[in-house]
Amino acid sequence: MGDVAIESHSDSLKVGIAQIAPVWLNREETTAKVVDHVKLAAKEDCKLIVFGEAILPGYPFWIELTDGARFNSPIQKDIHAHYLNQAIQIEAGHLDSICCAASHHQIAIVVGCVERAADRGGHSLYCSLVYIDSVGTIQSVHRKLVPTYEERLTWAAGDGHGLRVHQLGAFSVGGLNCWENWMPLARATLTALGEDLHIAIWPGSSRNTSDITRFVAKEARSYVLSASGLMRKADISPDTPHSELILANASDILADGGSCIVAPDGEWIVEPVVEKEELIVATLDHSRVRAERQNFDLAGHYARPDVTRLIVNRERQSVLAVDTHAGPE
Secondary structure, eight states: OBBBTSSSTOEEEEEEEEEOOOEEEOOOHHHHHHHHHHHHHHHHTTTEEEETTBTTTTOOGGGGGGTTTOOHHHHHHHHHHHHHHSBBBBGGGGHHHHHHHHHTOOOEEEEEEEEEOGGGGGSSSEEEEEEEEEESSSEEEEESSSGGGGGGGGGGOOTTTOOOOEETEEEEEEEGGGGGGGGGHHHHHHTTOOOEEEEEHHHHSSSHHHHHHHHHHHHHHHEEEEEOOOOEGGSSSSTTTTTHHHHHOOSEEEEEEEEEOOOOOOEEEEEEEEESSSEEEEEHHHHHHHHHTTTTTTTTOOOTTOOOOOOOOOOOOOOOOOOTTTOOO
């Protein structure tokens, strides 16, 4: 699985992070905004553009603002039903325009989605990281292993099916959602698969990205792109169900961004960008990965598989296993 349009012998890769706010809980308009930023990144000659966690159609900020843990709450049911309606169902073609933009501009895309998974009945939501290659093909969909804290009130737990890396020029690209980046075994899985460009996507919090981005880079001796969203009180539409309650409890800034880029030695290429929408662009040099792996290679010469090994289940989880050999009833 790879991007044939990128010459593999080149050490350089120009990348972009689109730190944007969604048109919150509006799939169609947020998709159009994502496509616009794909075009902007292509004009900058980027070969990869990354968007924040759950940017389509938005992070569930309402939960902590509206007594989200109250059982059987009509308010929570109303908002969740709206969220479900605006979520991404890949089988329904909701990412087709983004895939077309990837193909047209020959640019790979990583985008965070709230996925309405058809293979799990179509009525539960998963926080998913989607990798689209430069010919417009969805190569992997990684569903967040463990939703964090209040997220569990609206997102279901994912699986290991999407723990994969993809070749992009000289780089092997992988990624994780938000607090998954603190899960050592999830990181180790991607490193063992050859990852040297790690994508960490976040709903938007510089307090998260300012520390962990550098730590992950130093641990893996890889480039790390932390891509965050942005969310302001002004981004809450009055058309959102129970918007008056959400607005009454919302601060002016709900997610301050914090997107940044770090080199394999842990040094900043771009320090965290806060409280503004911006297309962040940088050129990465793969020779810096090779140089840093000289003294520490987590999956190579510094590994001891005779002592410790990691087992990964990449089966897509389902409640249904169809016996194709069974005869008619």
